[in-house]
Amino acid sequence: MWGILRRSAVDGGGFSASSLRRTRFSLVSARSYAAGSKEMTVRDALNSAIDEEMSADPKVFVMGEEVGQYQGAYKITKGLLEKYGPERVYDTPITEAGFTGIGVGAAYAGLKPVVEFMTFNFSMQAIDHIINSAAKSNYMSAGQINVPIVFRGPNGAAAGVGAQHSQCYAAWYASVPGLKVLAPYSAEDARGLLKAAIRDPDPVVFLENELLYGESFPISEEALDSSFCLPIGKAKIEREGKDVTITTFSKMVGFALKAAEKLAEEGISAEVINLRSIRPLDRATINASVRKTSRLVTVEEGFPQHGVCAEICASVVEESFSYLDAPVERIAGADVPMPYAANLERLALPQVEDIVRAAKRACYRSK
Amino acid sequence: MHIRQGTTCTCRPSNPLPTNIVKDATSFLHMAMLFARSRNLVSSLRQNLGLSAILIKRNHSSPRPVFTNYQLSSRVFLDPSTSFRHESTAVETQPDLVQQSDHEDDAQELDFPGGKVGYTSEMKFIPESSSRRIPCYRVLNEHGKIISDRDFIPVSEKLAVRMYEQMATLQVMDHIFYEAQRQGRISFYLTSVGEEAINIASAAALSPEDVVLPQYREPGVLLWRGFTLEEFANQCFGNKADYGKGRQMPIHYGSNQHNYFTVSSPIATQLPQAAGVGYALKMEKKNACAVTFIGDGGTSEGDFHAGLNFAAVMEAPVVFICRNNGWAISTHISEQFRSDGIVVKGQAYGIRSIRVDGNDALAVYSAVRSAREMAVTEQRPVLIEAMTYRVGHHSTSDDSTKYREADEIQYWKMSRNPVNRFKKWVEDNGWWSEEDESKLRSSTRKQLLQAIQAAEKWEKQPLTELFNDVYDVKTKNLEEQEVGLKALVEKQPQDYPTGFHI
Numbered sequence: 012m013w014g015i016l017r018r019s020a021v022d023g024g025g026f027s028a029s030s031l032r033r034t035r036f037s038l039v040s041a042r043s044y045a046a047g048s049k050e051m052t053v054r055d056a057l058n059s060a061i062d063e064e065m066s067a068d069p070k071v072f073v074m075g076e077e078v079g080q081y082q083g084a085y086k087i088t089k090g091l092l093e094k095y096g097p098e099r100v101y102d103t104p105i106t107e108a109g110f111t112g113i114g115v116g117a118a119y120a121g122l123k124p125v126v127e128f129m130t131f132n133f134s135m136q137a138i139d140h141i142i143n144s145a146a147k148s149n150y151m152s153a154g155q156i157n158v159p160i161v162f163r164g165p166n167g168a169a170a171g172v173g174a175q176h177s178q179c180y181a182a183w184y185a186s187v188p189g190l191k192v193l194a195p196y197s198a199e200d201a202r203g204l205l206k207a208a209i210r211d212p213d214p215v216v217f218l219e220n221e222l223l224y225g226e227s228f229p230i231s232e233e234a235l236d237s238s239f240c241l242p243i244g245k246a247k248i249e250r251e252g253k254d255v256t257i258t259t260f261s262k263m264v265g266f267a268l269k270a271a272e273k274l275a276e277e278g279i280s281a282e283v284i285n286l287r288s289i290r291p292l293d294r295a296t297i298n299a300s301v302r303k304t305s306r307l308v309t310v311e312e313g314f315p316q317h318g319v320c321a322e323i324c325a326s327v328v329e330e331s332f333s334y335l336d337a338p339v340e341r342i343a344g345a346d347v348p349m350p351y352a353a354n355l356e357r358l359a360l361p362q363v364e365d366i367v368r369a370a371k372r373a374c375y376r377s378k
Numbered sequence: 379m380h381i382r383q384g385t386t387c388t389c390r391p392s393n394p395l396p397t398n399i400v401k402d403a404t405s406f407l408h409m410a411m412l413f414a415r416s417r418n419l420v421s422s423l424r425q426n427l428g429l430s431a432i433l434i435k436r437n438h439s440s441p442r443p444v445f446t447n448y449q450l451s452s453r454v455f456l457d458p459s460t461s462f463r464h465e466s467t468a469v470e471t472q473p474d475l476v477q478q479s480d481h482e483d484d485a486q487e488l489d490f491p492g493g494k495v496g497y498t499s500e501m502k503f504i505p506e507s508s509s510r511r512i513p514c515y516r517v518l519n520e521h522g523k524i525i526s527d528r529d530f531i532p533v534s535e536k537l538a539v540r541m542y543e544q545m546a547t548l549q550v551m552d553h554i555f556y557e558a559q560r561q562g563r564i565s566f567y568l569t570s571v572g573e574e575a576i577n578i579a580s581a582a583a584l585s586p587e588d589v590v591l592p593q594y595r596e597p598g599v600l601l602w603r604g605f606t607l608e609e610f611a612n613q614c615f616g617n618k619a620d621y622g623k624g625r626q627m628p629i630h631y632g633s634n635q636h637n638y639f640t641v642s643s644p645i646a647t648q649l650p651q652a653a654g655v656g657y658a659l660k661m662e663k664k665n666a667c668a669v670t671f672i673g674d675g676g677t678s679e680g681d682f683h684a685g686l687n688f689a690a691v692m693e694a695p696v697v698f699i700c701r702n703n704g705w706a707i708s709t710h711i712s713e714q715f716r717s718d719g720i721v722v723k724g725q726a727y728g729i730r731s732i733r734v735d736g737n738d739a740l741a742v743y744s745a746v747r748s749a750r751e752m753a754v755t756e757q758r759p760v761l762i763e764a765m766t767y768r769v770g771h772h773s774t775s776d777d778s779t780k781y782r783e784a785d786e787i788q789y790w791k792m793s794r795n796p797v798n799r800f801k802k803w804v805e806d807n808g809w810w811s812e813e814d815e816s817k818l819r820s821s822t823r824k825q826l827l828q829a830i831q832a833a834e835k836w837e838k839q840p841l842t843e844l845f846n847d848v849y850d851v852k853t854k855n856l857e858e859q860e861v862g863l864k865a866l867v868e869k870q871p872q873d874y875p876t877g878f879h880i
Binding site: 072104108110116118121122139140143144150157189211213294 | 589623625630633642648649650652655657658659661662680681685687692843846847848850
């Protein structure tokens, strides 16, 4: 049985690829801070994004453990079962490999699945399907099999959940051609990027953060509109500055902004870039910023070796070497499986002070 | 699970009640309320069992004359190391696994999540195997004669002749491409020798709208649907005319036009994918099912469990066809599983299943056709285990004489050949002659040799195809890389092979 099929009144044209591109262009030119008196949690932002996309396109359906009856392990899919029915909000047996494979098969056949992993740590049980069945299919079939699927769920560290629930998979998935990898920070990011991901004909890995779900952010009228969409592959300059560039994504954006406040008190003007898109990486924005500030501090929560920061460092060294006035600073999680004890966990993750110290080092203000 | 203030539990959440009970009761009510319409539709379809009722009955019937042949063949399926098996102290002699008992208690039932279940005070373990293996369904005997007039779907002359022609064509194609690989003209090939009946008869039993997700030993299905010998050759050579644009190894055919998804190398991934395709067809209310193939070895993969379990839960219209050919490269089935083949696993998932003589084209045709109808009209998955033998090596990278007897291979190639067996039946009906045979074989051979020669000469894909189809629309970095590479090739042509196309 179909759920409620209604086209949103605001959405006049269809969601074709060309209209998406047109929307992208107009939004890019209008970008600034989300100025508005309304606030929205990331959880509600994600929920409303999925809701609107399901409403607009009957091919979109949600699948995962506990997404229906339980309203979602983190309540992201709250209310969707009641609205759209069990055919479109599908509670799966406990088999990541199974439901990922099924999602890919459904995508092969023309549906648009939004597959939820309870955390991306469990996606490792399905990673063959994500890489070999989803990412590579369009290429290997020479365009005959495209996979318009979204894999979403919490990624990275939460609080007190130990090593098997805390790994960040941004670097792993972002290394694979054929995938797009997004990491929202604010509610606006969550809405715009998830809507873009669902509409995108390519497989998208959508890395959320559990600790951000409950956080509220101001949200503009524009972002609340059902046709709102953010461009994939474009980073956002959250805070402009001229002395040092800080790049990061997801939860660390909040930490970087706090660090920028602290640095401002000491006379260092930091530019904070929210990557939003890990693959494709917005090298142009990063390099333009570094060419302006001449200093780079790159931050991530994940393991240091072969991380997202490593890729950014390489990009900047390759393209903007002569503009650098200081060695690139890289802040990542500790090179250990995440410990459980609260004090150890705090030591294993980047903190605001680490970012401040690194920025000062880059500015030759301290050791 | 330790829950901190202000954070949500991040392990799999625990409920006050075991999840199953809550989910079962409320979800049943929920479903009943919201989907009364669809439920009634499904249940009314179920009442109309039709052909499926007859077939189910057959599974529990007493053994038929065909059994003697079966026992003979079972030797070759079982490894000499049967000494590894333990003798059950209480071997089940009845066909039903659960033994009826006369105790009074058994009239009562217990309530558990999942429904009512009777109980017994007799402690009895279900034996690991039934004393009698599940018999396989067969229509033609080894001499091509119909065993019994009941219970098979008749095949017209036109259809039978086409089926035979295609089986013979597949044989010739396999032979010629294999030789081409041996001559170094293509890098890799994989034959379906010995499994021509499964390939062609199953394809003949499906409708063109049914979506096929192959493993890799089913090119006959694509052949049946109209893929030409030239198209096969082009894919093997990865030339410019290849629909796969040179992106995949040989034998990884795929064609949207023919509803045949591109062959993918990882084993068994197509099984949960097929469940997903079935689900999509179900949601779009199409008169079609997903059909997917797997070998005996592939059933050991986790995806087999996930795919079948899921298809059953989703009530997806999927036909799972397992080609039990005895070997997974060098791993014999006795080292692959300890169950009575694959057919018994169906019941473990709540899936209707049948074992079929995979070298009997008519049996395969009837079984697949019936399974397909069941899958579509009843919206349920069906499992078919087709017993056969892999006559050829696993692939051109294998020499199977290293791990099995040449005599064994020879026996299956000559005495148990599915093509010859069907040929006898077609000839007996007066529908095929030796003249037809030699004409078909020589013309097919000629066409194939020409196809290979032409495919070899075709130029390869241009450089631009390196960067296309990674995404729907090329990303900026790929565009930049393409421009850079083109410039490099033009600047340093001596570093690139002659005839290298940009």
